[in-house]
Amino acid sequence: MTAENTSVVVTGALGGAGQWTVERLLADGYDVVGLDQRLPADGGPDGADFFQVDLTDQGETTELVTAFDPDAVVHLAAIPDPTNHAGGRVFSNNILSTYNVLDAAGRAGARVVWASSESAYGFPFAHNLLVPDYLPIDESHPLRPEDPYGVSKVAGEAVAAMTARRYGVPVLSVRPSWVQYPGAYQTTSNREAFDLDELAASPAGSSPSGGAGNFWSYIDVRDLASMFSEALTADVTGHEAYLCHAPENYLGVETSELFDALYDDAPPCPIEGDASAFTTEKAERDLGWTAEHTWREAADADVAGPDFG
Template structure:
């Protein structure tokens, strides 16, 4: 791992992006992406239903309902950005009706990505590990191969995962039709500073009574998600590329294979899991983007702030 500190040093962004649109800019992921790009000197226009109360240098905000095609297309056409980073979504499928989750996520992704393609803007957007299926599944199950990577079959079992799978088809279509670079990020469960204490307490974890976690206890820090979005813009890869976005290790500190077996589930015969490494592979991101996770739960559990200071 690169390091275990929340501050991963100076930004190393090196790409001709002067203006970027960030959707969901007041949300838990979009706000950190906005923060990082603004630190890079990029002029950020943040789109969200709710405008932030604070102000941020190099950033200003507009209230837009991304499920409405007209306002979304008009806004992105007017801004004419070099890049669009789409982070807006309903990500709590257990808190909203499935129809609302699916319709909101698919329509907002379609409207935003097509508008970006028409503006000849580079695109990065956040899908989810939920496209693989075990997360929010009706019954717990383990994929045929571990660790999970970008080639693992997509088998979503819920409206949220299915909306992201549909979004990935939209992403591929936009790359083909408009000839722009489109990068899909598939984060595992995203932790933000200050949330780590609220996660399952490792000290009280009982392996003998453990139940299978749909994310296989994998996670990624929100600042590392923002760093991957930044790395994708810098790489400017042609066509549509997909990357798993995960920390190197699970958040319990136990061997991952041992955790899965303890829940009564069989491991693939030739699995490649070693120690507490994540059940999701970030090897492709390291190879093509030069990205490695910089933040581990081991170094940031005492943090208390959950949002950028300006939010």
């Protein structure tokens, strides 16, 4: 698949990551159709058409996706965490919309790239801090979520695999870390408040605040958008999952020191320096993707991002 004369449907197109992804795909030469719960106030960027839709309604979703007959679908729409909504709403919204979108894409014979999450592993929203089986964490690590958001992503990946089997289309599940926006990195306050001694003194098995839930990982939204773009042309068949993380933690502290302080029974940590606890070697190999932006230069960067939501 090449960008020229290639149509891509993007769901959640007016969200933060959605807008950056739409902008990236337009820059790469794709014809973009954006779907969301509302329409952009100013009509949206040139080259993209937008439609209002309830993705939990299978009829609406199938009608629109099949009418466009896209070459690919990038599914980003979701309630992004379990903290501000009832758990049942988070799960039902996310899994219904994912089923409807992916099934419609499969019926249209479209390649699918969709946003799963690192939360599928169960670390970010666990009541008690979970211990990884091994480090660095890769796509084969067991998925053990305790929260409705993480479970919705595990169920979504099952739908992704079903779609690939049933319709014979490639489906790529991207597992992003905590998404950060240039010039407005939320990781900054965590880093400024971090104290290694306080972490070591926290009760065993507790879930200390300040980013420990995903082991101080992150991804710049521009790198996330670039992975979605790279995934559209990758030579992949069936269903595959890919981690999407920056190459280092956002504390600037050696990762092995963090795990020694965080756990009494930390797994062996062969990670050098402040490299991320999650490895993106699979994405580098299969997609030709690497993250380009780090907190050191991006946290205070003056970048004019898209604003058509």
